[in-house]
Amino acid sequence: MTDTVDSSYLSTRRATRLSTLLPVLLLATYFSASFVLRLLRGGDLASDEAEQIRLSHSLQLGYGDQPPLYDWLFYYFAKIFGASVDTLAFVKNGTLLLSCIFLCLAARKVMGKRETAWIAPLGFLSLPVVFLLSQRDLTHSVGAFAVVAFFLYVLALMAERPSTGNYALLGAAAGLGFLAKYNFAIVPVATVAALLLEPGLRRLVFNWRLAVTIAVGLIVAAPHVYWIVTHLDLATGDTLKNLRAAASAGMPEQVVAAWELLGAIVKCSALTLAILAIVYRGHIRTILGTSSEWTRVIGRMLVISMFLVYVIMLAVDATIMRPKWISIFFVAFPLYLAFKIEASGVQVPGAIGKLVALVGAVIFISLGVVFVGSFH
Template sequence: MPAISAQTPTTRIKSFAARNPAMLFVLCYFAFQIFFLTMISNGAGVDDAEQLAYVGALQWGYGGSQAPLYTWINSIAGDVLGISLFTIYLVKFSMLASLFASVYFGARLLGLSRMVAAAGMLGMFMLPQISWESQRTLTHSVGGTTGCAWAFLAFAWHMKSRSWHSAALLGLGIAAGLLGKFNASFFLIALILAGLSIPSYRAVLLSRSTLAAVLAFIASVIPTGLWALAHTENLLARTHKFEMNAGGHFLLSRLHGEWKVFLNSVLFSGVALAFFGIAWWRSRRDRVTARSSATDAEKFVARLIWFALACVAVGVLVSGAAEVKDRWLQPVLFLSPLYLAVLLDRFIRSDLPLKRFAVVGAICGLIVIPGLAINMLYARDGEDPYIGELDYAKLFATTRAEGNYQSVVSDGPQFPGNLRLYDTSLTPVHMEMPNASARIKFPALFVWFGEDLNPGVMALMSAAGVPTPPTDVRHISLNFRNYPDRNEAVSYVLVPGPAKP
């Protein structure tokens, strides 16, 4: 009887790494970023400070027109690991790692080659909104794009498994995309349309098992949907940024919006398109009409990209949005490098262009590491240094020396989130929080930038029953860690409690 070889976990890991070096690179890359950025950081930027302000507050929805998934994950991680910058970075870079992994394994499950999957995954480092902005500042966009990647992976698995449980996971993946970022709906609609456009996939999507996907999706989104209906002012808080029907021009606003969709789609994938063009030109002698007719997987990836862009174009036409920023397209175009890798594989005889495309992607990712560190420590946002480098420790020590307080209240999340790093028991409150004034616990610290009275903070004080304007406002000047010659004026007032009736 032949001996059965048993692989140890270490052997299996080594075998996996040898077969999937690109995946190993991605996992090591983001693991390094977690510890590196935690080590060099002083405080959180605006988006991460918002997450610090919500940690520990699990609820069906949050303010600022933002979907809740990313905040849910941060809140759970904070409850388990504690409130810290390490937790914030752990969540962000773990989600980015899962985004890359989902693209890779989704492509493999669809039947694309290992080389195409690796090039498509590493090629995402050539998308500045993912390789740079997502690591530097973005939060909910990371959640939405990662949710879409999970939906892509779940779709690929369901096409292979065709079971009830894979269908349920597809429903959960689609829900994750929608709960990660509401504009991810364009990609998710395109995912279903692209699947229905391919006969072999359509047969699976129209089978009885799809009922499990529908039920899982509905069960996942109903609570947040009901919350949104009850808090429409919070859901629509930032819709002004779309500049719908700007200037009252019905046609011109839509034409401008469609132009921004086209322009920012090109800019979003510009670096990847440039290197694709170089690889295409350098391989002109090895170019063929096509290796064979397109596979279902290749058709699906192509249609998914184009259907998603078409959905955005229709959305602009219907809503009249005149502004479409490139970062809003992240959940729509994150698979564009995979599509470019598919084209290189189909129309060029050699694998060398694919390998170069993957290597360039990896190099772009490596360049981000020192660039991001320099940006966080020394770069300026206009005339001012990075807001995370402000001396929040001095603000905390000064205000604590003047008295105890249970809440930190401001017009934005910057102070409430960062002061929580020094006392995790503090209740953070800012204007975009639903029912913000009701969250204030006294004694409370009201704090804001500048020496003049802040209208938003005054409104919160008044709503909480505190007489305004306050007469005992104090001021402090906070320096930036690596720019001691630069400072920000900050005002604060310590309020023992609301006025007695």
């Protein structure tokens, strides 16, 4: 009997170690391969990469119609290592890796040291904007991914220990988010609304320390906000023009905007949901039908964010919505699914291994396609 118990215990420990080792190996291999293949593609720069090289010669409060955080980050790395393809590839892949790390930390902060926490970073890798668009030509969005992941981690940290320091850290994350991507400003608003709708977490909003969060966020963003006010034409650039297009004949702009937004939402989330549906086949209805405190908070954050995006689209007469423009909000989507799976109590033997295999197949095939396509 004792031998049987010992054997079962050892098997469980081996399975736990394997479920931890496989995602770590995938992350290490993928980002190393991404770095190496970008170097092998040579010095032909995509538009965002060329912009980074051009702007790396000076440090300014603002540069154009994109916020400056990623420009600042690359500037300092370029000063140390030189403005080169190597540095571009290192900064981009390092920033994406940071996104994975912070999402995993956020999941573990809520769920504890459980293997389901790996669903968050693995799900993040399965987002098309991450494994495809980021490897082609994204910079500012990549920086925003990391800040959103950091914001979510600090939010979980603050819920566990609502200290003045954690409130200040959340404010710093919010300020950095605005400096990474202007539409990040929606995230704190959606967060406050989602917390107010959750009775057990309302205390986080009705706390004097929230003033510290706001103050720190404003201090972090203030220098660039001043630059925006004094360079309004340069800051707005072609943003509004890119959002607008002639509406379909006979279709109200409100309907066109809603259809565009819905299409972008599906493109951002469908593949990740499909992969998890394969891994947890037979249980997906149970998982989606289960809720917990944190699934409700993150789910409401996503819904409120999309509603605010739609309101903004109507306000500026926007009739185009590309997935990459709302991609920063979907950094939270894999975390939401991880919380759903945890709350449901569904356990599928070898689930993390299967998830690693499926996500690995998708991201490495895509990496190969991007590499081969760069020579045509």
